[in-house]
Amino acid sequence: MAHEGIGARVPRKEDRRFITGQGNYTDDIPVKNAAYAEFVRSPHAHARIARVDASAARGAPGVIGVLTGAELADDKVGGLICGWMIHSKDGSPMRAAPYAPLARDVVRYVGNPVAIVVAETKNQARDAAEMVEVEYQELPAVVDPAAAQAPGAPQIHAEAPHNTIYQWALGDKGAVDRAFAGAAHRVEIDLINNRLVPNAIEPRAATAIYDRAEGRFTLYTTSQNPHVTRLVLSAFVGLAPEHKLRVVAPDVGGGFGSKIFIYPEETVCLWAARRLGVPVRWTADRRESFLTDAHGRDHVTHAEMAFDANHKIVGLRVKTIANLGAYMSTFSSSVPTYLYATLLSGQYDIPAIYAEVDAVYTNTTPVDAYRGAGRPEATYVVERLTDIASRRLGIDAAEIRRRNFIRSFPHQTPVIMNYDTGDYEASLDAALNAARYAEFPARRREAGARGKLRGIGLSCYIEACGIAPSQAVGSLGAGVGLWESAEVRVNPVGTIEVLTGCHSHGQGHETTFAQLVAERFGVPTDQVSIVHGDTDKVQFGMGTYGSRSGAVGMSAINKALERVEAKAKRIAAHLMEAAESDVELKGGEFVVVGTDKKIAFANVALAAYTAHNLPPGTEPGLKEGAFYDPQNFTFPAGTYVCEVEVDPKTGGVEIIQFTAADDFGTIVNPMIVEGQVHGGLAQGIGQALLEGCRYDRDSGQLVTATFMDYAIPRASDLVSFNVSTTVTPCKTNPLGIKGCGEAGAIGSPAAVINAIANAVGVERLDMPASAQRVWEACRAARTPVAAE
């Protein structure tokens, strides 16, 4: 048997079904007599609903029912919640406004659902939805986060004066003020972290079934965390108690965060299935995905960094306004606070940091976690500032970073985080060598001779994965714990089923989790199956996001495997009439050390189930569960180097080379990790060069509502990535895993923008760096074509 354990490039077990079109997604689940839903949505960014007349629609062909916010209220269906309480710096709780799944009085963004039409066919539902007459009285709208706080701005929710949800702060303001007062150098920047649309390949979908006889719901849905969905729908929305609600997230085609949240549409489908007595199906079309999937980022930031005479950073001061959109999505409040400001120390030893974050409502789609969630925004602030400092202070971009690296661990930052381990210089050197950084000046000269501006940019990122421990996040306002569960069931023939509370929607858990079992028990990965995503099968779990499944989910599995091994070893020792302390598990066999006595793992499993000859007091069977609550976050880090050529005549940017050197701790499957890095880089480069949500300032219409206007990267926009890893195993989990899912998206935007800024010779350049923006920057810099 080829090595399939930790570190092996095992081909993904799930790919056979995905590549051959045999995946089983929510929209593929066969349901008898299902009806189809279409939502009536607000065409206005902000309007009062004067009247809803669904009488014509109710009489349209095939229509089973039309339901509005009024019926939702009649049935006492609760509102959606934001599950992380943030307190403002004055101690007051965040001003969260009600979030009704169907708007009843006021609509607050284009796409806000107003009614659901359920009909026998999808086309009938669409036809009838057009017949629902909604009379709107338009109100002025505001889409820009800074404008939302300005005096006289339209008031979106009565609960949040000046549209301000919270004014939060972290760090020691006095210490930062003193550091700046005594600093030798100061640099500052204004920047915008552009709003992004997640664009998972599979749109959101729900198939909701109500069993009247049993009083029990089943919801198939595109979720990254079905148990959390069930918890919220039970405890807050109040549709059914947990034992009467099964939530299944079958194959899910990408999430990037957008499928963590509990949305209006899925909630309404579930309620409608009971109210109308018919299974209800809904799959978003791409326009609905653009309009209603929680968007990402959207920060406006002013930041300042202070240095001493030796170019050591002595202070960082950041003021950010975060746009949370029209309603507070499930975890929206945590993203620009505890997932953002806590990472502002980057890889650097910064003695004083102070961050203020205002979160605001606007008449835009709700904003929540998107791949990286807060950490890309933090990296962008720190790495843009560091780069500007290198330019202003006349120090090489690598050198200024090297000079400020944290070098001893554990390291307590001034912004909560305690980094367990890392070697930032190792990844910097690996990246610089791989990128042939030293020879860059020659490449720049050569490009200059061709009329191109060549630039190089660095980004040394840090992220915090596996958000934890539960007690700590609870003290910071989280409404949930962030542990993970696992159950390992060994069958009598020795095959193994692993139940996990994590959920795979592209991560390859069916392969990597099986590798962990293969590593321990020596069984081939094809004798291991991973069960996830069904609340009837897995008791509870927290799902997958924040690069947590390796560090937290696999640690839970590891704990359960240890328990299985302990019991199996006890049985093996008994069968071989040896002392348990003399028995070891090696290559799938229990051996008595120093003898030729051995028994295969599968035979021990069989013995556990026949139970003919077990040690006294031992229960039959071989099945163990575990809950694992981490001690700390994990801290992956690395250096990215981007090299670009800019055409000064057109503003066109070509990425010539992109080098990534990451430290993810222990790597379970290098092929899958590389895939994660590639995908993350594509999304991060997409943010830097192409992607950007645009709203019309006056009407509040989403201008970039289709792929004709919202650019996501194509293969031809990218290069073949040059990726490598260095390893410092995580010290706070048993496997040494740090996580890899978001790094690419976190580290790359700053590297790209730094490279273009370096090429053109400017300081400020906003994302996405479109051709027009870069052309204008070239003109502003008046860069001669053959610039050196």
Next chain:
Amino acid sequence: MYQTTYVRAGSLAEAANLLRDNPEAKLISGGQTLVPTLRQRLARPSHLVDIAHLAELRGFAFEGGLLVIGATTTHAEVAASDLVRSKIPGLAHLAGLIGDPPVRHLGTIGGSIANNDPAADYPAAVLALNATVQTSKRTIAADDFFTGLFETALDASEIVLRVSFPVPRRSAYEKFHQSASRFALVGVFVAVLADGSIHVAVTGAGPRVFRATSIEAALAGSFTAEAAESASISADGLNSDIHGSAEFRAHLVPVLAGRAVAGAR
């Protein structure tokens, strides 16, 4: 999409009759614009009359010094055609830049010019090369064909049959992509026609394809990239949107014209 009736036309005559008898009927071939429009319920044709498979509308011929391309010939077929590549390499190059591979294998030259998207690529070639459009009713000169934003000289029941391109001395197409749609933010087709006259046609920049006469004049004096780049284009009346201002588009026209001149063959 709204309910509609799909008809796979058995002949050109049947297609023409269906259009004549059903004022709300629409022709469909590659469907690269029409299908997304239907899916978004932005159009409500009574019938879709499919002509993609009609052999008489497909393929290439070289007749009397003219390169003739059938209306339902796909972009991929044009890009790969040895005949097109040998006679008008700039045209084959243009076809290979349209959209992405799925678009190029479905989209057709007839559909592109009949739709006359202001950022479509083919109109630049048709205008610059002085092509003629043969329809089910008549022959239309390029200068008369593209009349406005998504508007052509075609009447509602007229079917494009083929496009005839005189072979130029040399030509080239330079395109600057709109990053999302891959349509032309600006595209410039430069041609030196058989009689020596110089045509510079610009797509993407204005409400419809147009000839950049200032650049043509500059090139008449000196057919060099520098001459093209030295000409200026007014931003007045050019398109301005989230992908590029009128000023940026106006700037790009001579730059791309210069590159087309340098690459013309």
